[in-house]
Amino acid sequence: MSHNQLQTSIPSSRPSWFALFKEHVYLSRFAFTVFVPLMAAATVTPHKLPNMFTILVIIAVAWGFHMTFYGFNDVTDYHLDRLLGRKDDHPLVRGDLTRRTALIIAISHTAGAFIIEALSGTTLTLMLLLVVACGGVIIYDVFSKRNSFPPLTDAIESIGFIALALYGAAKIGMPGPLSYTLAITYGIFMSFITGSFLGIVDVEGDLKGKALTTPIWFGTRPIQGSSLPYIPPALSVFGLSQIAALIIINFLPLLRNDFGYPFTLRLILMGILSLVSVAVCVHTTRFIISGPKWQRMPQDSDLDLLAVYSVLILGVSYVPYLATSWLVLLAICVIAPLAAGKILTRL
Numbered sequence: 001m002s003h004n005q006l007q008t009s010i011p012s013s014r015p016s017w018f019a020l021f022k023e024h025v026y027l028s029r030f031a032f033t034v035f036v037p038l039m040a041a042a043t044v045t046p047h048k049l050p051n052m053f054t055i056l057v058i059i060a061v062a063w064g065f066h067m068t069f070y071g072f073n074d075v076t077d078y079h080l081d082r083l084l085g086r087k088d089d090h091p092l093v094r095g096d097l098t099r100r101t102a103l104i105i106a107i108s109h110t111a112g113a114f115i116i117e118a119l120s121g122t123t124l125t126l127m128l129l130l131v132v133a134c135g136g137v138i139i140y141d142v143f144s145k146r147n148s149f150p151p152l153t154d155a156i157e158s159i160g161f162i163a164l165a166l167y168g169a170a171k172i173g174m175p176g177p178l179s180y181t182l183a184i185t186y187g188i189f190m191s192f193i194t195g196s197f198l199g200i201v202d203v204e205g206d207l208k209g210k211a212l213t214t215p216i217w218f219g220t221r222p223i224q225g226s227s228l229p230y231i232p233p234a235l236s237v238f239g240l241s242q243i244a245a246l247i248i249i250n251f252l253p254l255l256r257n258d259f260g261y262p263f264t265l266r267l268i269l270m271g272i273l274s275l276v277s278v279a280v281c282v283h284t285t286r287f288i289i290s291g292p293k294w295q296r297m298p299q300d301s302d303l304d305l306l307a308v309y310s311v312l313i314l315g316v317s318y319v320p321y322l323a324t325s326w327l328v329l330l331a332i333c334v335i336a337p338l339a340a341g342k343i344l345t346r347l
Contacts, residue, residue, distance in 0.1 A: 023089065023090060023091050024074075024090070024091055024092070024097060024102070024105070025066075025067065025070070026066075026070045027337050027340055027341040028304070028337055028338050028340075028341030028342070029066075029070070029304075029307075029337075030062075030063065030066050030337040031307075031333070031334045031335070031336075031337040031338045032307045032310075032311075032334075033062050033063075033065065033066040033069070033164075034059055034062040034063070034066075034333050034334075034337070035311060035330065035333065035334055036062070036161060036164050036165050036168065036186055037058050037061070037062050037164050037165055037167055037168025037169075037171075038055075038058060038059070038062075038168055038329070038330060038333055039165075039168075039182060039314065039318075039330065040165040040166065040167075040168040040169040040175070040179050040182050040183060041055075041058060041168040041169055041171060041172045042318070042322055042326045042330065043169060043175075043176065043178040043179045043182055044169050044172040044173040044174065044175060044176065044179060045172055045173060046321050046322050046323065046326065047322075047323050048323060048325075049323060049325040049326055049329060050172050053120075054120075054171060054172065055329065057116060057117065057120040057171065058167075058168050058171055059333065060112075060113070060116045061113045061116055061117055061130070061167070062164070062168075063109070063113075064109045064110060064112045064113025064114075064116065064134075065113055065130075065133055065134060065137070065164055066109075067105065067106060067109035067110075068106055068109055068110040068113070068134050068137060068138065069137040069141070069160075071102060071103075071105055071106025071109060072103075072106050072137070072138050072141035072142065073141040074090065074092050074102055074106075075092075075099055075102050075103045075106060075141075076141045076142050077141075077145075078092060078093070078099050078102075080145070080205075080206075080209040080211060081093050083208075083209055110134055110138075113130060113134065114127070114130060114134075117130055123170075125170055126167060126170055126171060129163045129164075129166055129167040129170060130163075130167055132159065132160065132163035133160045133161070133163035133164040133167060134160070135160065136156050136157055136158075136159045136160020136161070136163060137157055137160040137161075139153065139156050139157075139160075140153050140154070140156055140157030140160065140194070144157070144194070144213070145206065145211035145212055145213055146211075146212070147212070148212070149217070150195075150199075150212055150213050150214045150216075150217050151195060151214050151217070154191055154194045154195040154214055155191065157190060157191075157194055158186075158187035158188070158190045158191040158194075159187065161183075161186045161187055161190045162183045162184065162186060162187040163183075164186075165179070165182060165183035165186050166179065166180070166183050169183075177253075177256075177258055178253060178258050181249060181252055181253055181258075182314070184249055185246065185249050185250060185310075185314070188242060188245050188246045188249065189246060189310050191242055192239065192242040192243065192246065192284075193303065193306065194214075195214040195238070195239075195242070196214065196215065196235065196238060196239035196242060196287075196288055197239075197284075197287065197288075197298055197302075197303065197306070198213075198303070199213035199214050199215035199216065199220070200215050200220060200229060200231070200287055200288070200297075200298055201297075201298050201299070201303075203215055203216060203220050203221070203222065203229050204222045204229070207221065207222070214235075214238075215231075215235055218232050218234050218235035218238065219232040219234065219235070220232060220235055227297055228290070228295055228296070228297055229290070229297070230290050231288055231289060231290035231295075232290070235288065236288050236289050236290070239284075239287075239288035240285065240288065240289075243280070243281060243284055243285070246280075247277045247280070247281075250273065250277070250313050250314070250317070251270070251273065253317055254266055254269060254270050254273065254317055255270075259317070259318075259320070259321045261320065261321075265320065269316055269317060269320070272316050273313065273316045273317065276309070276312055276313050276316060277313070279309070280306075280309050280313070283302075283305070283306075283309070284306070287302070311334065
């Protein structure tokens with residue numbers, strides 16, 4: 001057998017670009033990212049779906065934002081992820097994707113979002129909202145674990161998601177009270193996820209890597225001989241206040257009756273929302289209060305469950321308000337990335 005024949009007979013261990021793509025893009029999490037601007041857009045024209053071209057532009061821009069957020073995060077945390085063995089199944093950590101290539105991918109998606117928006121017909125307001133959205137998450141990615149006051153970068157990231165939501169609303173028309181309320185809801189949710197949740201998940205590794213996160217800044221630390229960390233009372237109060245704020249602002253549109261619902265329907269929806277809110281509280285307080293027997297260490301899977309809770313809470317209030325065409329579109333845009341992510345992991 002010749003040397004060339006021997007080479008072709010040995011299968012390459014390097015994954016295909018398709019395999020690298022599905023591992024690099026966090027496709028299932030795009031379900032939440034795209035939901036943010038589309039749901040905000042629905043508050044502007046709730047009874048009529050806008051033209052499909054505008055919808056596609058919002059989806060494309062959301063994808064650019066998504067890849068900006070996760071792409072810069074992977075590049076920035078590259079050394080920490082390798083040192084601590086995080087994301088061992090990620091092509092960047094494995095070495096199948098270079099850091100330079102990952103950075104180029106992230107930057108190209110950021111630029112692509114602005115180019116698509118510009119070509120679609122834009123305004124100064126829309127472009128400024130995109131600058132704040134992408135700039136907010138980039139600042140968070142770069143400085144979140146490298147500054148002396150991490151709650152500030154958590155807040156900046158939240159502003160980025162608020163701007164993304166308002167971009168979706170402004171792309172359709174004039175944002176109203178519902179649009180701003182919804183955008184603030186996203187901001188509070190992301191503040192809780194990054195400020196109180198993910199930092200607890202990674203507290204042991206972050207301490208080893210000398211990273212400073214909000215939980216560590218408050219004093220969270222592992223307990224020797226226990227799988228559960230110590231959660232200081234200050235962080236518990238901080239996290240519980242975020243959950244309380246999230247629940248209150250979710251109730252506001254129903255309390256003000258921004259939807260114009262009949263009294264009976266509004267009462268029923270508030271009852272359902274109360275039950276879902278209790279479920280959220282029960283699920284989340286286990287992670288941020290130290291000491292009780294029901295304390296539990298949060299897992300990555302809990303992040304997806306919290307995202308489902310957030311969509312469910314919004315669905316309770318908004319389903320009777322939105323046109324069927326909007327509900328179908330939102331369902332497709334949420335389910336499709338989740339389903340595609342599951343399918344691609346099996347290929």
